Amino acid sequence: MKTLLTNIKELLQVRDIATNKVSGAEMKELPTLKNAWLLLENEIILDFGEMENLPNIEANNIIDCTGKIVLPTWCDSHTHIVYAGNREQEFVDRINGLSYQEIADNGGVILNSAKKLQQTSEEDLFTQSATRLMEVMKLGTGAIEIKSGYGLTTEAELKMLRVAKKLGETFPVKVKTTFLGAHAVPSEFKDDKQGFMDYVCNEMLPKVAEENLADYVDIFCEKGYFTVEDTHQLLS
Amino acid sequence: MIPKTHVNQFHAIGGVKASVDHQALSVDHLEVITDEDISVLKNSETMPVALPSCSYFLSIPYTPGRKIIDAGLPLALATDYNPGSTPSGNMNFVVATACIKMKLTPEEAINAATINGAYAMGISETHGSITKGKSASVIITKEVPSYGYLPYAFGSNLIDMVIVAGEVV
Structure with missing residues (x-):
């Protein structure tokens, strides 16, 4: 199926395939075509150009983009959209004067999300997360990275990653998954962080790899969470 | 598995160097960043x-994007959509906020949220630009005066249609 976009006021981010990132002063340059057309065939971009050179194209759909700008969808490379419930109460606590650190010290923040997630079924987690994914697609996100990290047990981490993978199989958006087992130290390990790191590295990570559930691995390297040494242990 | 790490959200404790040592694809957050972190990144393929x-939701400092780009580094933008510190997945707001609070130009912010975002998640070959053979994933805006209007009119819904991998969503 071919879709032709015509009369595009400005087509943004027109690049050759060789450019995979832009750095420093190059970032000020945004290559565009004015008064352009764009031809899509099924899942790919087939061709584009300026309206004055529009060839004779037989398209199934023609979308007139007069006055409108067309750009590639957003690539959101860092999210945690697979989660259960919400943390509106912490939001109100912060309005009333508590800091993020103080809420964390009271057992809130990540541990709060982990507790809810462990109690939520895989089906329910998928439904809640799919609602968020559909919302961001409508806001222009065409690719999204999704992290685990609210599981904190092997089973719950695998559940999160399975849901993330299934989202990618269910919706047209491109999904990449990241294993973030080392997001926070669960209360069972609060006096034994090394024990938790060993659990993440020797127990969780091999299972995630065995089920081929994650493209990437992540750690929250921060005072009060995980150290540089923990980071080396996980990434080695 | 290739690393993508959370570093320097509240403190610079050496996480950037540790991540670069392990060839991380990206280092994320960087609200606090030292000159040493910047020089480590300059000799790497890692995307900040x-x-x-x-930063908006927690009222913490913004990543010094201007300093990072002016040092010759690339920069990507993402939402961090999560229930505790960022209950929002709106990339349009991210692009606008990068311009308003981090002093990125509209061109820099759009590059950071498309081509550099694709790099930061390892999908440069298929996403992030209008290129023959890449994914048929595009945003069609409403009628607007220019692309700079997109971050300028922050909070307005300026999207008319979104096509993801050839499907209208």
């Missing part, structure tokens, strides 16, 4: 990623 909606 800023999450301005998180």
